Amino acid sequence: MFDFDLHATEGAARAGTLHTPHGPVQTPVFMPVGTLGAVKHVSPGELVDLGAQMVLANTYHLYLRPGHELVRELGGLHEFMRWEGPTLTDSGGFQVFSLAGIRRIDDDGVEFQSHIDGSTHRFTPESVMEIERILGADVIMAFDECPPGGSDRATAEKANERTLRWLDRCRVRFGQLVAEQPEGPVQTLAPVIQGNVFDDLRREHARRVLSAGDWKILAVGGLSVGEAKPDMWRVLEVLDPELPRDRPRYLMGVGYPEDLLEAIGRGIDMFDCVAATRNARHGTAWTFANGQVNLKARRFARDTDPIDPGCDCYACLNFDRAYLRHLVAAGEHFAHRLVSIHNLRFLVRLAEQSRARILEGDFTRWSADWLERYRSAGV
Amino acid sequence: MFDFDLHATEGAARAGTLHTPHGPVQTPVFMPVGTLGAVKHVSPGELVDLGAQMVLANTYHLYLRPGHELVRELGGLHEFMRWEGPTLTDSGGFQVFSLAGIRRIDDDGVEFQSHIDGSTHRFTPESVMEIERILGADVIMAFDECPPGGSDRATAEKANERTLRWLDRCRVRFGQLVAEQPEGPVQTLAPVIQGNVFDDLRREHARRVLSAGDWKILAVGGLSVGEAKPDMWRVLEVLDPELPRDRPRYLMGVGYPEDLLEAIGRGIDMFDCVAATRNARHGTAWTFANGQVNLKARRFARDTDPIDPGCDCYACLNFDRAYLRHLVAAGEHFAHRLVSIHNLRFLVRLAEQSRARILEGDFTRWSADWLERYRSAGV
Numbered sequence: 001m002f003d004f005d006l007h008a009t010e011g012a013a014r015a016g017t018l019h020t021p022h023g024p025v026q027t028p029v030f031m032p033v034g035t036l037g038a039v040k041h042v043s044p045g046e047l048v049d050l051g052a053q054m055v056l057a058n059t060y061h062l063y064l065r066p067g068h069e070l071v072r073e074l075g076g077l078h079e080f081m082r083w084e085g086p087t088l089t090d091s092g093g094f095q096v097f098s099l100a101g102i103r104r105i106d107d108d109g110v111e112f113q114s115h116i117d118g119s120t121h122r123f124t125p126e127s128v129m130e131i132e133r134i135l136g137a138d139v140i141m142a143f144d145e146c147p148p149g150g151s152d153r154a155t156a157e158k159a160n161e162r163t164l165r166w167l168d169r170c171r172v173r174f175g176q177l178v179a180e181q182p183e184g185p186v187q188t189l190a191p192v193i194q195g196n197v198f199d200d201l202r203r204e205h206a207r208r209v210l211s212a213g214d215w216k217i218l219a220v221g222g223l224s225v226g227e228a229k230p231d232m233w234r235v236l237e238v239l240d241p242e243l244p245r246d247r248p249r250y251l252m253g254v255g256y257p258e259d260l261l262e263a264i265g266r267g268i269d270m271f272d273c274v275a276a277t278r279n280a281r282h283g284t285a286w287t288f289a290n291g292q293v294n295l296k297a298r299r300f301a302r303d304t305d306p307i308d309p310g311c312d313c314y315a316c317l318n319f320d321r322a323y324l325r326h327l328v329a330a331g332e333h334f335a336h337r338l339v340s341i342h343n344l345r346f347l348v349r350l351a352e353q354s355r356a357r358i359l360e361g362d363f364t365r366w367s368a369d370w371l372e373r374y375r376s377a378g379v
Numbered sequence: 380m381f382d383f384d385l386h387a388t389e390g391a392a393r394a395g396t397l398h399t400p401h402g403p404v405q406t407p408v409f410m411p412v413g414t415l416g417a418v419k420h421v422s423p424g425e426l427v428d429l430g431a432q433m434v435l436a437n438t439y440h441l442y443l444r445p446g447h448e449l450v451r452e453l454g455g456l457h458e459f460m461r462w463e464g465p466t467l468t469d470s471g472g473f474q475v476f477s478l479a480g481i482r483r484i485d486d487d488g489v490e491f492q493s494h495i496d497g498s499t500h501r502f503t504p505e506s507v508m509e510i511e512r513i514l515g516a517d518v519i520m521a522f523d524e525c526p527p528g529g530s531d532r533a534t535a536e537k538a539n540e541r542t543l544r545w546l547d548r549c550r551v552r553f554g555q556l557v558a559e560q561p562e563g564p565v566q567t568l569a570p571v572i573q574g575n576v577f578d579d580l581r582r583e584h585a586r587r588v589l590s591a592g593d594w595k596i597l598a599v600g601g602l603s604v605g606e607a608k609p610d611m612w613r614v615l616e617v618l619d620p621e622l623p624r625d626r627p628r629y630l631m632g633v634g635y636p637e638d639l640l641e642a643i644g645r646g647i648d649m650f651d652c653v654a655a656t657r658n659a660r661h662g663t664a665w666t667f668a669n670g671q672v673n674l675k676a677r678r679f680a681r682d683t684d685p686i687d688p689g690c691d692c693y694a695c696l697n698f699d700r701a702y703l704r705h706l707v708a709a710g711e712h713f714a715h716r717l718v719s720i721h722n723l724r725f726l727v728r729l730a731e732q733s734r735a736r737i738l739e740g741d742f743t744r745w746s747a748d749w750l751e752r753y754r755s756a757g758v
Binding site: 030036038039044070080264301304323327329330332334336 | 415416417418419420421423431444445449452453460461544680681683697698701702704705706708709711712713714715716751
């Protein structure tokens with residue numbers, strides 16, 4: 001289980017299939033985010049229709065509300081959110097380091113205050129493994145320290161060391177939990193490679209993470225946290241030769257359409273990001289024809305084209321920009337749903353198209369053309 | 380067109396079919412409200428799936444945004460909102476009298492300020508006919524004066540007189556518009572009977588409205604504006620013998636589940652109300668098993684029943700109360716959609732069930748049992 005078949009490569013770009021207990025995932029893949037056990041605005045059936053293969057949920061949020069024990073009682077994450085396909089939970093690390101206001105970090109773990117009621121909680125590598133085991137996603141992420149973007153080298157180095165110690169504790173505790181309850185869900189623990197924008201720290205961390213266990217999936221964290229785009233791309237280029245070819249690589253929290261193509265071209269297989277649905281709530285849509293557009297713009301008032309001509313999503317097949325512009329301007333919830341569906345489909349389709357091009361050996365040229373057109377269309 | 384076949388009656392209750400240019404409507408019928416040209420949270424396909432036959436839109440809102448001329452340019456109301464079935468627009472009268480903050484009424488019409496930008500506008504019977512003609516709904520409502528609930532007799536009397544004068548102006552202007560553009564949409568103008576809770580004023584107004592034109596549909600306005608429920612039921616009982624049997628009667632802005640059954644039992648055929656979707660945004664759901672419930676309640680935290688066992692809506696067939704409770708508590712938009720679908724289906728189904736019982740001659744007993752159970756379950 002969690003084997004990865006690599007079907008084709010083109011340069012660093014890869015097309016493969018990840019096998020999970022809830023079915024295969026064809027990569028490259030974009031995974032919609034269901035923070036609280038629901039992808040905002042979008043139903044499970046609509047996710048299937050738009051081609052989503054695998055869905056994310058957030059450990060921090062589900063731990064606080066409704067509580068991981070309750071999710072288990074209700075049948076586990078898949079049954080809870082009525083999603084039959086593969087799932088992944090993050091470790092909550094990113095949230096407690098970035099979202100939670102007041103927190104105290106020590107070697108044991110992190111104490112933080114709930115953003116809901118201010119109550120105090122503590123995450124440790126062990127407790128996070130227990131929570132993620134109970135939630136029951138297919139892929140569970142190790143509890144890591146993700147220092148803020150712009151951190152200095154010493155901070156990044158210290159975080160790398162702590163992340164390694166925590167990874168070991170995650171591995172041990174996860175192993176115990178599986179041994180204690182072998183009939184529980186079949187899961188795999190995935191480590192997170194940190195190191196900020198420091199090439200040597202990234203390289204060293206990757207090597208030490210790899211030697212710390214037999215991981216089925218490797219995640220790259222601590223990017224898209226405010227650093228310049230060239231830094232992100234350079235780090236991926238540094239990591240590519242370090243990572244085993246027969247394991248999928250997951251770039252956490254990325255991204256926007258252009259980020260997907262740039263990262264796929266540098267060997268990334270899996271993505272997640274809330275931008276698709278969050279932008280939708282502001283009326284921002286991604287289009288091949290016009291780049292990123294805000295549907296509120298007056299120029300769409302009489303525009304009877306779909307959001308993106310050529311898109312095959314429910315919104316584009318059924319509604320026009322003029323109607324959406326009206327709904328967005330009026331703050332109608334139905335608009336958020338339609339634009340969410342479109343933006344999610346846009347990323348899912350981009351990953352599908354990338355895969356097809358890699359299989360045909362045509363990705364590099366296509367991707368360069370696509371990016372050039374997308375970036376110039378956006379102006 | 381707009382003929383009404385009366386299939387069966389039981390006491391005052393009626394089962395019929397209204398024929399419109401966009402298909403037949405089986406009555407009694409509950410019409411979901413698409414204020415801005417979209418039923419909040421719900422797609423046209425979902426409306427079809429939940430059994431909605433006819434949909435409302437609001438003239439006041441569409442006039443202000445995106446503007447009736449733009450709706451026409453985009454193909455008219457049906458095409459604009461992608462709703463192929465019958466439609467109805469209100470006259471905007473209720474909104475300018477109740478929603479708009481600053482307004483000045485005279486015999487010519489009403490001057491009011493937009494709730495969006497404070498700009499000044501004027502509605503007259505003639506301008507409202509022009510707007511509703513341009514929007515292109517099947518059934519268009521006459522511009523009436525709806526005095527606030529609790530108005531005294533003199534106010535109600537004065538409003539009745541003005542409503543009659545305005546009705547005549549509506550009739551004349553609508554006739555001109557049809558004559559000027561005979562190839563335009565096939566529409567029918569429906570008058571509104573006012574008179575507040577004064578039985579003799581209601582009776583007199585009904586008679587004078589009926590003699591003012593050959594109306595295909597008769598609406599009862601000015602109820603559910605704060606008066607006691609027994610007053611509403613008594614007014615309907617006063618009106619029932621006054622109204623021709625072969626025309627459908629539309630009770631504007633009503634209602635809640637119990638209101639539907641009470642009014643159907645007093646001869647009403649058509650309903651609309653925003654409560655289904657507005658309540659949904661607060662997590663309030665209607666159920667046969669438990670009356671009106673708020674899904675946020677802690678007692679639903681571990682409840683794996685659907686919102687309403689026995690309901691056949693998408694939400695009840697696919698999700699449980701525990702999940703919905705979680706989403707409602709967290710303010711997730713997907714919950715608003717699911718509860719909206721459920722509440723709309725609840726009213727649509729209640730109208731369907733009423734029709735079936737009337738056709739079987741069993742409505743009176745069934746309705747009394749239903750109301751008794753619903754009211755006691757709610758406690």
